[in-house]
Amino acid sequence: MGRGAVAYDCDVLVVGGGIVGLATAYALTRAAPGTRVTVLEKERGPARHQTGRNSGVIHSGIYYRPGSLKARYAVRGAAEMVKFCAEYGIPHEVTGKLIVATDRAELPRLHALVQRGRENGIPVRELGPAQIAEYEPCVEGLAAIHVGTTGICDYGAVAAQLARASGVEVRYGAEVVRVDRRADLGVAVRTASGDVVRGKVLVNCAGLHCDRVARLTGDDPGMRIVPFRGEYFTLARPGLVRGLVYPVPDPAFPFLGVHLTRGVDGGVHVGPNAVPALAREGYGWSVVHPRELAGTFAWPGAWRMAREHWRYGAGELRRSLSKGAFTDAVRRLLPAVRAEDLLPASAGVRAQAVLRDGTLVDDFLIREGARAVHILNAPSPAATASLPIGREVARRVLAAL
Incomplete structure (x- = not known):
């Protein structure tokens, strides 16, 4: 078929209908009205995995290395997310949060967070034990910091509104199984149902499957997604917690530890831990996909990561298998909690990019190929930062167009 005879279904094909894919579609239509965008989402609705x-939590950006994409986009994105929710009447609240040190060994890390927050332009207040009780009467700690710009919202509702506000075509039940890319003819995608959709540029926002989609495109992502399941409980006595309470995180890991979060529905979420999932969408121990598991085991970085961090992983595994151990972790922050206060809730899976040398990718990772832009690491705080991420991806796409 000659170049002039190509019939494009759209200008930009976005693979993935989570919040980052839909924010990219939204940004494209804002930056270049008239750009034809089609979003392909394999589920029957938006935000069914990491987003939902x-x-x-609308993260403030306090944890992230100054100058990193996470720091820049989270700080900017938090303010923009609050504004977006207010504009469209989406449930949200700027609550602030406490980060609490319960052990003397954590105090230097807490002080380092104060400095990091100030470098990132985030208002931070240092608290002693008596001041902790003013915010959270049932929480105990040696010291804490209060971060005023943290909030909460309904990200599923945000994703749905991004789809509506962008006005783009979103095809649900459209799983991508093949990608045919030619430099002069753009990108053709085949879905599991046999449909073929042609576009000029492909944007890979496939989250838990982003490395697989990159390889389908013919690009080497240089990483693999290793899925980590985060298990949650809800608090039977939500009155024990007023707002958001976090431990001091270990800077060696991209996980924040077991925390307590009062959501927009008034309930209190407790968790998550971080255990290896046995499938990309392995929301419980019973969900096992041997082919996906084999792909993880075949990646050298997964073994190197396991060798380096097995002690940390063993603790997370213990908290997954023992409710008593999980309760003990919560009681460090909230001594009044009992095992019967923790009611099982739905789990999530984090799409964690791991490099060949075993490095856990800490920052957002966006890479470009011919007629393609791949978002290869966008776990938390990607939902908070989705509007700035979407604009950055849209900028790269429009340059490719």
């Missing part, structure tokens, strides 16, 4: 299965 988290604690709903």
Whole structure:
């Protein structure tokens, strides 16, 4: 078929209908009105995985290395997310949060977070034990910091509104199984139902499957997604917690530890831990996909990561298998909690990019190929930062067009 005879179904094909894919579609239509965008989502609705299965926190950006994409986009994105929710009447609240040190060994890390927050332009207040009780009467700690710009919202509702506000075509039940890319003819995608959709540029926002989609495109992502399941409980006595309470995180890991979060529905989420999932969408121990598991085992980085961090992993595994151990972790922050206060809730799976040398990718990772832009690492705080991420991806796509 000659170049002039190509019939494109759209200008931009976005693979993935989570919040990052829909924010990219939204940004494209804002930056270049008239750009034809089609979003392909394999589920029957938006935000069915990472976007819709988290604690709903609008992160301030305090944890992230100054100058990193996470720091820049989270700080900017938090303010923009609050504004977006207010504009469209989406449930949200700027609550602030406490980060609490319960052990003397954590105090230097807490002080380092104060400095990091100030470098990132985030208002931070240092608290002693008596001041902790003013915010959270049932929480105990040696010291804490209060971060005023943290909030909560309903990210599933945000994703649905991004789809509506962008006005783009979103095809649900459209799983991508093949990609044919030619430099002069654009990108053709075949779905599991046999439909073929042609576009000029492909944007890979496939989350838990982003490395697989990159390889379908013919690009080497240089990483693999290793899925980590985060298991949650809800608090039977939500009155024990007023707002958001976090431990001091270990800077060696991209996980924040077991925390307590009062959501927009008034319930309190407790969790998550971080255990290896046995499938990309392995929301319980019973969900096992041997082919996906084999793909993880075949990646050298997974073994190197396991060798380096097995002690940390063993603790997370213990908290997954023992409710008593999980309760003990919560009681460090909230001594009044009992095992019977923790009611099982739905789990989430984090799409964690791991490099060949075993490095856990800490920052957002966006890479470009011919007629393709791949978002290869966008776990938390990607929902918070989705509007700035979408604009950055849209900028790269429009340059490719």
